[in-house]
Amino acid sequence: MGQLLDRNYVESISSGNKQLTKISDISELPPELALAILKNLNATDLCLAACVWHTLASDEILWLGLCKSMWGYASVYKRANHERISFRKIYLQLDEGTLRFNAGEGLMYMIENRLIDDTCEEISKFIHHTHKLRTLEKRKLLKERRDILEYLIELQSYENQFLPNALRQFFAKLDAPEERNEYLSILIENFSKRFHACNQNLGLSIETIYVLCFSLILLSIDLASPHVKNKMSKREFIRNTRRAIINGALSDELAGHFYDNIYLIGHVANSATSAH
Template sequence: MSDLLYHWERWVTFLMPPLLHSGFFTGLQMGQGLWRVARNQQLQQEGYSEQGYLTREQSRRMAASNISNTSHRKQVQGGIDIYHLLKARKSKEQEGFINLEMLPPELSFTILSYLNATDLCLASCVWQDLANDELLWQGLCKSTWGHCSIYNKNPPLGFSFRKLYMQLDEGSLTFNANPDEGVNYFMSKGILDDSPKEIAKFIFCTRTLNWKKLRIYLDERRDVLDDLVTLHNFRNQFLPNALREFFRHIHAPEERGEYLETLITKFSHRFCACNPDLMRELGLSPDAVYVLCYSLILLSIDLTSPHVKNKMSKREFIRNTRRAAQNISEDFVGHLYDNIYLIGHVAA
């Protein structure tokens, strides 16, 4: 017996403080309290108690007592009232979706403006008047296709922005399969005018066109390419950053050739036209910018390609570039190298 008492004292001495500190018994008491609450509520619904049947008056008294002690149980036990939790969950399930027609119109339109075309069509099955509003579909059209000739015209009889969205989407899919047929589709529907400038604006403000098909189209339509280049504004931009923006809209070909030379030539003249003061300060001409652009493209390939083991150093780049364009300052060429080294390829 003395051995049992000895071991019991050691258990109390070494195990009780950590359990009390960890909240073990507090959690156990809370669990027991929650079980009692759930059990009592179950017994109330069934009309039983642990001792046997309850009369209707006893059940009513027990229910009233539980309701009056709800706040006290929460404060004392720190637990969750399971009954109210389930009741709140059930009420939320019964509420369902919010009826947008019961909200102020400006709030309803703001909520629907976050939907894409597919979801807006689905919403029109429930809220037909709201989801078919012309302002919502006009916003969808202009956010995807920023410029169309039809935007600046008086709409014809029976015009609908929802119908226009479907036509623009159909025309974009047609363009991505065959660029010429896509442009002809837009013109046949009155969406675009037969003008290189209007086509260039449409391409410049649209991001749904396949860049490979677009490159083929611009290679064939140099008149559209000329107007597309003039839409770029490179004022006060660093040369590598301006070249990245240019190739983001007009993708460079995968191989060197006549088309790449044409793109760089047009970019060089446009960059000089946008920055006349800088060109005079640095003593650069369109031909010098042309040389720098080619140097930046070759440097980008050298620094980013995993097949090139011996990367070009900054000193080598400065020496090679100044050999091709002698009037360029060494500091300016060094900044060009740092930009490519830190940011990456100019035609990625």
């Protein structure tokens, strides 16, 4: 990060005329320009930059931005300024906690270091806004903690979404199990409640949505599997789905749109394709 080569120049504006000014040392850059550069660095490069710009590279706003880019929410953010906790330290601890979680140690490290408050709501918000958690470990946690699973689903929004697309969004956030088991039923049950709450104007009951979800998953498997030679037709899907729905009305037109969506866009839950 030290000396720049002589051929490197920065453009400066003086009296309306462009002049080329040679910068011999990167530390001589104006603070505003230095911060603009530092904002584009990752954590490793920012630590290296501290060798030259110690004060600027330790800027709390920069490290807060890095934290939130990796972990969108953590309980510690709310008290960091009051308790004078460095966001650089928070970043390093969150990174360590994530490595431990992905290695099968759960959230104990983060809770013990007060990165996450040990409540259903705070843990759910952390999971909802974090993309670095290993799917297998996250699924293990949600199987054990139904309260976290239910609150996590409450954080999702499916307002004005077409049901198959909402299912894709749901399974992108909460990875589908590889087998059709009790956990999948629990996921679909909670999704159905949430989708109904977000789209009460559709006139579909929770029970109807629940049945439709499994119909869409089965249709996805049927159309995507190379082992199924005789693919389900639209007419068969409409007939079978309407027969399965006892307490709710479903028009042929809407059922047909569901079929077209799966046929054109693809599976609603990729992990569930292996279910037999």
